[in-house]
Amino acid sequence: DAGVIQSPRHEVTEMGQEVTLRCKPISGHNSLFWYRQTMMRGLELLIYFNNNVPIDDSGMPEDRFSAKMPNASFSTLKIQPSEPRDSAVYFCASSFLLSGGETGELFFGEGSRLTVL
Amino acid sequence: DAKTTQPTSMDCAEGRAANLPCNHSTISGNEYVYWYRQIHSQGPQYIIHGLKNNETNEMASLIITEDRKSSTLILPHATLRDTAVYYCIVRVAGESNYGQNFVFGPGTRLSVLP
Numbered sequence: 001d002a003g004v005i006q007s008p009r010h011e012v013t014e015m016g017q018e019v020t021l022r023c024k025p026i027s028g029h030n031s032l033f034w035y036r037q038t039m040m041r042g043l044e045l046l047i048y049f050n051n052n053v054p055i056d057d058s059g060m061p062e063d064r065f066s067a068k069m070p071n072a073s074f075s076t077l078k079i080q081p082s083e084p085r086d087s088a089v090y091f092c093a094s095s096f097l098l099s100g101g102e103t104g105e106l107f108f109g110e111g112s113r114l115t116v117l
Numbered sequence: 118d119a120k121t122t123q124p125t126s127m128d129c130a131e132g133r134a135a136n137l138p139c140n141h142s143t144i145s146g147n148e149y150v151y152w153y154r155q156i157h158s159q160g161p162q163y164i165i166h167g168l169k170n171n172e173t174n175e176m177a178s179l180i181i182t183e184d185r186k187s188s189t190l191i192l193p194h195a196t197l198r199d200t201a202v203y204y205c206i207v208r209v210a211g212e213s214n215y216g217q218n219f220v221f222g223p224g225t226r227l228s229v230l231p
Contacts, residue, residue: 004160033219043161043204043221091160106153106219108160 002026004109006092012115018080021112024073025094033093033106034067034077043091049075050097082116089113120144120207126226129199135192137225139205142186149208150181151219152190154201161204161221164190195229202226 005024013019025032033048047057049069057067064083069075079086093106122140129135141150151166165172165179167188172179178191192199204224 035221042223045220093160105151105163105166106161108162110160 004092004094004107006090006109006112008112009110010113010115012117013082014117015083016081017116018078019082019086019114019116021077021090021092021114023075023077023092023109025075025092026107027073029094029096029107030072031095031097032069032075033095034075035091035093035108036088037091037111038088046077079114082114084116087114087116120220121205121222123203123205123222123225125223126228128228128230129192129195131197131229131231132194135190135195135199135227135229137190137192137203137205137227138187139190140187141205141207144185144207150179150185150188151206151208152177152179153204153206153221154199155204155224156198156201164203195227197229197231200227200229 004026007022011019031050034046035043036046037043044059046059047067048055052069052072065079067077077090089111091108091111093108095106120141120143149166149168152164153161154164155161164177165174167179167181169181169185171181179188181188202224204221206219206221208219
């Protein structure tokens with residue numbers, strides 16, 4: 001199995017530039033999560049999708065962040081414009097939500113390390 | 118906010134059992150306890166989960182107290198590769214079928230010593 005695939009693995013950009021992070025979930029999974037991890041704040045849930053629909057985006061820090069899931073096999077997290085405080089590792093995870101709300105395990109990608117100068 | 122409390126760090130001798138505690142005193146009846154770990158620079162990895170019964174798999178055992186207010190993850194024979202941050206998570210039940218929300222606290226940094 002390919003697992004959750006994220007790209008790019010590393011990105012260095014300058015403040016003000018647009019950043020797009022990409023995620024391919026595991027085939028057959030119907031839920032997708034975006035997390036951000038920093039030393040100061042740990043792992044933070046940004047947004048999650050179920051059946052390609054955003055369910056909870058309350059963790060998205062501000063309007064500069066947006067996420068889309070145009071189909072079951074692809075999601076993007078965009079930051080525009082980027083700022084140095086956005087520097088973090090961004091993880092994508094997917095799972096299969098069972099009826100009744102129980103879910104199996106979350107499968108995480110290897111993360112995208114973003115550095116904004 | 119995370120609904121769990123874990124020690125910040127623990128040490129364990131290689132080959133010995135590692136017992137990682139977690140308090141979740143406000144857990145409700147339909148919430149599961151999940152354990153994940155994160156080895157340096159990697160994405161978190163699922164270990165085990167349970168509702169009220171003790172669970173065991175090839176990686177670990179999960180012991181949940183009868184009142185469900187705390188649990189213990191047991192790695193029976195810790196190896197150096199088990200050095201990681203271990204997260205105990207209570208899954209917040211959502212509305213309808215959208216019951217997913219994994220909130221990670223700071224976790225316990227386990228160091229397995231040779």
